[in-house]
Amino acid sequence: MSDNAMPARLERPRILTFVLLIAAAAFVLSSFANSGVSLEKLIRGLPALGRLGSQMFPPSTERLEAVFWSLLQTFQMAVAGTILGLALSLPLAILAAPILSPHPFFVWIVRGLVALFRTVPDLVWAIVFVIAVGLGPAAGVLALMVDTTGFAARFFAEAMEETDKGPREALSALGASRSGVIFSSVIPQALPSMINTSLFSLEKATRGSVVLGLVGAGGIGIELKVSLELFEYDQAATIIISIFLLVLAVERASTWVRSRVL
């Protein structure tokens, strides 16, 4: 084979690609410039960070019991919000999966709704529900429900969409109804992935539940906010450590469940 017949090792970049690359590089540089991070700032901030650290240590054990109860409430909010969100995700996912949806119209509507749930941050949902149902954990649970739905409905729909076509076709061929096809072929096949998503949802909701108190939607966040505002940094340290332990415990437990079930 002659040399000219060989394909080029590198394709010559087209002019448009080149322009886009330059633009992207410029944007990255300006991102650093505009947000004003610098090594100098960081170094100047170090003493303050050190002072904060020393004020946090040793963590206070004064209100350990109160911290424990509000941590429990936080986790219970996460559990309730996750379960409600998962329960809502299942029908939404069925409507959003083109192979299962009764009509393409539902696919678009539901996907739009789920995208809205997902793209609006949970803290914003918490504010919305505090306005709607008042201060307290109920607002937090609703915010976590919506946030979980935005996450889980999407992944449930993808898991269902990826199931093997053969068993589905076999079920329709023998005269099964749409719900028969869904519950005896699609969901059993999608189950491992759906369990995985559910566990991730719980982990995510646990992390999310911690900050909801900042806007008055219940849980330990309010404790953290109050101690920080009163400069009780040793108190804040206790709360942060307990949050860390809770999140870690939930992640560990979920990994364990995953390894047992899947």
Added chain:
Amino acid sequence: MPAAISIRKLAKSFAPGKQVFSGIDIDVARGSLVALIGANGAGKSTLLRCIPRLIEPSSGDIDVLGQSVTTSARGLRQIRSRIGFVFQKHNLVGRLSALTNVVHGAQGRGYGAAAWSQSLAPRAIRSQALECLDRVGLLAIAGQRADSLSGGQSQRVAIARALMQQPDIVLADEPAASLDPQAGDEVMQLFASLMRKEKKTVVFTSHNLTHALQFADRVIAIGAGRILLDAPADRLKEAELRGLYV
């Protein structure tokens, strides 16, 4: 008595100008076993799938057991429930037990949610399903997950699922093609003898001419978009059929 399956002027094209077949007329008598043969891409699977409307025909009429195969969802489900379909790839739900997969066969018979899983099924359905597994010789593995079974076992479970429908008609698309020769012969032998014993009307496709001649009453060959040959199996020779492929 009307034919079990009556096909008139059936045509199917997937894209304009690319017709798979046209003008297909076939009557399948009740209780007969018909082998459908033809080269790769001749349209055997397409023809078979048109019968329960797993594929929408482009034109033509199909009557099943004297009833026109309608497009109304309810009517279609009712007709489908009377037709067992055995696929080349068994199409079982791998994560579920063999027994649950067989129980699924009752879904067309009006059991609905009760036939989603063996654990929900009423006693009568479970014992019928076990009996179907027994008929294909797999009672012992009823509780095993379908994805742990061999190819031959899986295909026998799929046959049991079709029996569970208590169908009048069974369509099988190359039921032995993904099995080794030994397992393939066994599955075809079992399939044909069960179907004969229960007087089912059967259409199966195959590339195995020996199977076609050995197990069918009648052989229909398709090619070039039409029926090339339609004759009783006992009047045909393998060499003659081989000629259809060149």
